[in-house]
Amino acid sequence: MKAQSKLYFYLIISAVLLVIIAVLSLNTGVYDFGENSPFRALWQFIKGDPHLSLSDKYVIWDVRAARIIMAILVGSMLSVSGTSLQGLFKNPLATGDLIGLTSGATLLAAIAIVLGGHFKEYLPEAVQFSLVGIAAFIGSFLSMMLVYRISTSGGKTNVVMMLLTGVAITAIGFSITGFLIYISKDEQLRDLTFWNLGSLAAATWTKNIILAIVTIIAYIILLPKGKALNAMMLGEKDAQHLGINVERLKKQIIIIVALMVGSCVAFSGTIGFVGLIVPYILRLLFKSNYAFILPLSAMCGSILLLTADTFSRSIVAPSELPIGILTALMGGPIFIAILVKFKKSL
């Protein structure tokens, strides 16, 4: 009982923090609202006030609000996918980018951009998104299957194999993406560069709706799995004795994580390390209790990515810094910290 109210307490605290950061982020930017303030503009938009100027409306709703929502959704999904993978592989180093899911998704997304370009213009907007999105999902799913097959046997994960498979997939992805960049036209080149660096600048409400649907489906299935992931720490056989259908759990995690990573990559490119940073910090507070860190990583992932995005577009304003630089700056040292700790425990 006490433990549960503690979880709600932290969830509420992080939700409040997220709202505060969202408000600050809404107020941050180069565009000058003049007499108007960003908040009043948003309020006017919600009320449907006819006095709101078109450019004010565009900046507040289609640029800033859309981008904030996208940061919240993508950050949350990346971090939950990392936490779930760590539960599945029983290791704090398992994240979508380190084991190659992101590269796999980027690779197929890049193929879809370059080769799909031949017939893309005949398709409606929603299908264009889905083309890249579906390709990214397939890419992350195939990488996931490959990593899982290679690195686990008899319910035990070989961490070195897991990470090395990730390195191999990343290398393949890098070379083929490089080749695609080499042969692609200017227009596609811009798209590809964007995918490689990762950015939330291309946020639109259509994308947000698709992302929101994916998030809701994924969370309905994944978030109640905290107990099951805890039990997995005992080993798969013992988890089974505790009444957990281990085979179904593994399939669900593999498919849902591939779906989440795929859709994040399709809409925002490769934003690294979020799935590593957030669970690492939560583990410092709650040990490895997935009943806590799984729901909390959904919140804290949003906080992290929204903060990073707000910084990335305000540090060097009016230009902006690729967000991947900021997340890697935080993630790299944490990666090393986990490795050092890991070395001691071996």
Add this chain to the structure above:
Amino acid sequence: MIKAHQINYKHKEFRILDGVDVSLEYGEFLAIVGPNGAGKSSLLSVLADEVKSGNNKVLFKDKPIREWNIRELSKHKAKFSQHNSNDIPLEVKDVIMMGRYPYFDAQPGKEDLEAMNNMMYETDIFHLKEREYNTLSGGEKQRVHLSRVMAQLENNITHKLVFLDEPLNNLDIKHQYKALEIIKNFTKKANSAIVVLHDLNLAAQFADKILLMKSGQVSAYGTPQEVFTEENISNAYNFPCTICGHPITNNPMIIFG
């Protein structure tokens, strides 16, 4: 309770179990003994339905164990494994609470906390409640898992079954007796237990039935008096021994050498 007929289990052409029959009644304490590599743990795995290959048919409460709903089954039987994970970055009480996972969805109820606390008292680890599991000694970890497994079967269902694979590893003498007493008390309530043991004298004192195994086959089965004869034991272990009566309980006592 549990019945299995002609269990065979092969690993890469090597016969680990060869035509083993097991049958256990309600309220029985069955000890599986035998030399290293006799197939004791494999037999336990097959009975607990951990081995997915092969078509061994195990009947649990007159129903094939594979046809049971997995969550329902976990309230009727539990298993203590020989190799418990060394790396579980959680507090001791969280590990024991896992035994109650079949009973609650989001938050543990009052009976779950009670079951957890009771078992911690019985196995003498209540003082370690808030400690991190990874900092415990081998014997303490063993007791944590014993509490977890026994807490899993704390419910109103009649005729439950617990499998224990060498539960006494790393335990000091006091806790060996305590662990066996917990299992004995469990079987006194019409529940059953199948326990792999190495200490024949403890098996003779606590078990109702003994299954002596040698190279994947049953070499003797029956009460301790029936199984523990000089001939049976010397044959199975290839080591001489003498049997005499226990001065207090009059159960067989085995002296080696």
